[in-house]
Amino acid sequence: MTASPASSPAVSTDSSHALHSPVIAWFDEHARDLPWRRPEAGPWGVMVSEFMLQQTPVSRVLPVYEQWLARWPRPADLAAEAPGEAVRAWGRLGYPRRALRLHGAAVAITDRHGGDVPREHGQLLALPGIGEYTAAAVASFAYGQRHAVLDTNVRRVLARTATGVEYPPNATTAAERRLARALLPEDEGTAARWAAASMELGALVCTAKSPDCARCPVAGLCAWRLAGKPPHEGPPRRGQTYAGTDRQVRGKLLAVLREAVGAVPQSVLDTVWDEPVQRARALDGLVSDGLVEPLDGGFYRLPQTLPQPDPHARTQPRAQTPGHPQV
């Protein structure tokens, strides 16, 4: 840690920090009524929403979330499907590997947790597609536990209010985790409320481009605002390029396969992109990611077969009965 003013914020471990009450009160008044926040969503609904919300705006998640929960109301329902169905139902949310991982998580939950989304942070973290943030979010939002839930919204809110800078670092730092833990209310229920409230504040008021300080409940004690809103210093955030990349080609290929009822011949996939080397590389990538299944005769489809047996399964899969090839 370097000796920057940002590295030694004046915060105590006091359980009632000055930020808590105003932000939680603001949340009680202004929180959006989102389906995964309703009691009937349950842990599975919370978990599905968290997967979908990874890098994807709420407005685009809403309709797909409703379809998923109606079709697969429990983890076991999704686990019983072919992974390709999850990819298809993912639609155009983007980053379709999330669909595969969510399917894998449903299988793991069914195999090792009796079909119930686990409560423990460590068990959540062990599921495919669940990292530090999502494990904390599910434990906090679904089970009311006390965890530092450090997403891009909370990181920005803390950067501004507590640290006094416009933007957090590019990657989450140990200093940010320490700060978030120090600011966590002692009481479990209050901590869970704080997690949701601080995230919502970042999403609705303390936004990246144009923070609406006039509507901010903690504008009066925001370190960044009190310092005169100094502009961001340091390395610019790495912009994500897209046009002309493999990602764009993968997207086009997968769009064709999602819309197709059955298998698609190579000749049709060849029409989505002119450059053959990049096209082949993109298709290979999709196959090695398990998003696309190659068939004999140059046909491709969304994956119908389970990629790998679960290495964490508590019970061995009934010894590969010989003479029963997977279809």
Added chain:
DNA sequence: GACGCGTGGCC
């Protein structure tokens, strides 16, 4: 720690 990974809306 830096990359690769989709998609669409917004100013």
Added chain:
DNA sequence: TGGCCAAGCGT
């Protein structure tokens, strides 16, 4: 218009 941004994860 096009860069920026949106509740990250895995390698």
